[in-house]
Amino acid sequence: MRQLEMLVLKGSHFEIGRQMGEARREQVAHSIENAHHLLQEAYDQLQLSWTGAINQSRKYLPFAEERFRQYVDEMRGIAEGANVSFDDIVVLNAMEAVTVDALHLTKCTSLAVNQRRTANGHVLVAHNEDWVPEDEDDLAIIHVTTDDEPPMLAMTYGGLLPNIGFNAYGIAQCCDSVYPTDSRIGIPRIVASRAVLAAQTPGEAIRRTLVPHRAAGYNHLLADANGELYSVEVSARKFALLYGEDGSMVHTNHFLTWEMQQVESEPDELVATRVRYHRAWRLLHETEQHTLETLKAIQRDHVNYPDSICNHDDTALDPLDREKTITALIMDLTELKMYATWGNPCENEYQEFSLNA
Numbered sequence: 001m002r003q004l005e006m007l008v009l010k011g012s013h014f015e016i017g018r019q020m021g022e023a024r025r026e027q028v029a030h031s032i033e034n035a036h037h038l039l040q041e042a043y044d045q046l047q048l049s050w051t052g053a054i055n056q057s058r059k060y061l062p063f064a065e066e067r068f069r070q071y072v073d074e075m076r077g078i079a080e081g082a083n084v085s086f087d088d089i090v091v092l093n094a095m096e097a098v099t100v101d102a103l104h105l106t107k108c109t110s111l112a113v114n115q116r117r118t119a120n121g122h123v124l125v126a127h128n129e130d131w132v133p134e135d136e137d138d139l140a141i142i143h144v145t146t147d148d149e150p151p152m153l154a155m156t157y158g159g160l161l162p163n164i165g166f167n168a169y170g171i172a173q174c175c176d177s178v179y180p181t182d183s184r185i186g187i188p189r190i191v192a193s194r195a196v197l198a199a200q201t202p203g204e205a206i207r208r209t210l211v212p213h214r215a216a217g218y219n220h221l222l223a224d225a226n227g228e229l230y231s232v233e234v235s236a237r238k239f240a241l242l243y244g245e246d247g248s249m250v251h252t253n254h255f256l257t258w259e260m261q262q263v264e265s266e267p268d269e270l271v272a273t274r275v276r277y278h279r280a281w282r283l284l285h286e287t288e289q290h291t292l293e294t295l296k297a298i299q300r301d302h303v304n305y306p307d308s309i310c311n312h313d314d315t316a317l318d319p320l321d322r323e324k325t326i327t328a329l330i331m332d333l334t335e336l337k338m339y340a341t342w343g344n345p346c347e348n349e350y351q352e353f354s355l356n357a
Contacts, residue, residue, distance in 0.1 A: 001349050002342045004327075006141040013070040016144055017077020021084075021159070027138035028082035028089075031158020034134040035092055039099075046099060050091070056098040057090045063187045063213050070148075071161055071194050078159050092159045094188045096177070097215050107272065107311045107323055109252050109280055110174035110219075111298070114227030116247035119289040122334035125223045126295045127164060127174040128325045128345070129155065133313045136326040139342055141353050149198040153338050153355040155329060163193035168355060169200045170225025170333045175218040176253050179265040180235030186215035193218060202228045206241070209234050219251045225333040233260045248284055252277040272307035279303050292330055292339065292350075299328040300346040310346050 007023055009016040021028055036050055043049070048056075065072050075093060079086040091098065107130035115121045138158040145151045154165025166172035173196045192211050199205035202224050209220045209232045217234025229244025231251045240257035242249070253273040255261045264270075283298045284290075299309060306312040313324040328345035331338050336355040341348040 004139060004141055004340055004342045004351050006143055006353055008143045010145045012073070012147055014073040014077040016146060017074035018081035019077075020142065021078040021081025023081075024138070024140060025082045027140070027157070028078060028084060028159040031092060031135055031138050031160070032084060032088045034132065034158070035095060037134070038132065048099065053091045053095075053098045054087045057087070057094040059185050060094045060097055060188050060215060061090055063185070063215070064191045067187055067211060067213065068191050068195055071191050074161060082159065084159070089159045093161055093190050096190070097183065097188055100183070107253065107276065107307060108176045109276055109299075109309050110176050110221040110250070111280055111284055111295070112221060112223045112229050112244065112249045113284070113290045114223070114229055114244065114247045116227070117288070117290055119291050122332050123170075123223060123225055123227050124290060124292070124295060125166075125172045125174060125221070125331040125333065126299060127221075127329045128299055128309060128311070129164065129327045129329070130311045130323045131157070131326050132322060133324045133326070136324070136343060139327055141338065141340060143353070143355065143357070150200065151355060152197050153336070153353060154197060155327060155340065157326070161190055161194040163190055163197065164329065165197060165338070166331050166333060166336070166355070167197055167199070168336070170336070171197070171199050171202070171205050172223045172331050172333055173197060173205065174221040176221065176251050178217070178219050178233065178235075178253060178255060178260075179270070180216060180238070180260070180263045181265045182236045182238065182263050183216040184236045186213045186236065187211060189214065189216050189218055193220065196220060196222070202230065206230065206232055210239055219253075219255075221249060221251050223249075223333060231256070233257055235260065235263050238263055250277060250281045250284055252280070272304065275304045276307070276309055280309055292332075295330055296328075296345060296350065299330075302346070310344055312344065
């Protein structure tokens with residue numbers, strides 16, 4: 001069994017980035033190499049070279065620096081620690097924007113249940129992270145304590161800022177890509193979602209997903225240790241809020257609200273995400289009292305394979321469409337613990353990590 005590494009990072013935002021880059025130098029370089037190959041393979045479709053991607057990503061940087069300089073400092077630290085170009089790290093963290101969402105990855109699945117729906121009264125949040133298979137080797141769990149924000153436990157890979165995890169206030173976030181038509185130059189969505197992990201209340205977390213001058217947005221599935229469950233569907237200019245009224249929440253990669261469906265790009269192409277959403281919703285509601293094991297079973301589900309909740313790589317697909325489940329996470333916000341696989345959950349065991357360790 002491969003063992004996921006947990007990095008313990010402490011200090012200023014620049015310093016935690018530098019520590020991550022230094023400890024994961026090989027993985028950061030590998031993720032940059034993977035991104036180079038992806039753009040090369042997709043050049044006929046995107047007409048975008050690496051130099052062009054650098055030039056495009058620089059347009060987003062001033063917006064990030066004005067509002068969230070601390071996270072730009074983290075990127076600068078990653079670059080210094082890994083001994084790579086800062087420009088390359090910026091491209092990685094703005095890739096969705098510079099490719100104009102041509103990376104049409106539509107297979108992440110997020111779900112949550114609060115105290116009403118768990119056998120032991122805990123709040124549980126689960127997420128299957130589906131991404132390009134080549135980045136799976138660069139996964140890490142990071143335990144972060146900065147000078148000015150609550151400690152957090154999160155997942156990341158390569159040179160990306162973390163945005164899926166939870167903090168010491170019991171605020172958790174899962175991000176699902178969505179595809180609005182109103183994207184613009186502004187704060188990259190991964191930077192805005194990184195900021196959510198510093199929130200101390202559900203309201204603050206929601207406000208951070210809606211930061212002014214954002215370039216676009218995700219669906220942000222948010223939960224807190226009190227059992228508050230939200231999905232915030234976000235684009236550059238619009239948003240809609242869903243609340244877990246029955247003690248549960250499910251979201252995939254299409255908009256659920258009428259307001260956001262009005263700005264959804266090519267909804268007729270988003271079939272697999274709809275099938276996956278209904279499958280996850282049904283499985284979640286077939287069990288009244290959930291446990292870690294019942295959520296793991298949902299994360300391993302193969303209905304509509306290979307475009308299933310547990311998603312598997314199809315090498316016949318266009319490079320821009322290839323993806324797989326590179327990790328499955330379950331976060332226990334009551335105990336501040338995370339359970340994570342390295343790779344598909346149907347083939348790999350869950351490891352336990354604790355924020356209090």
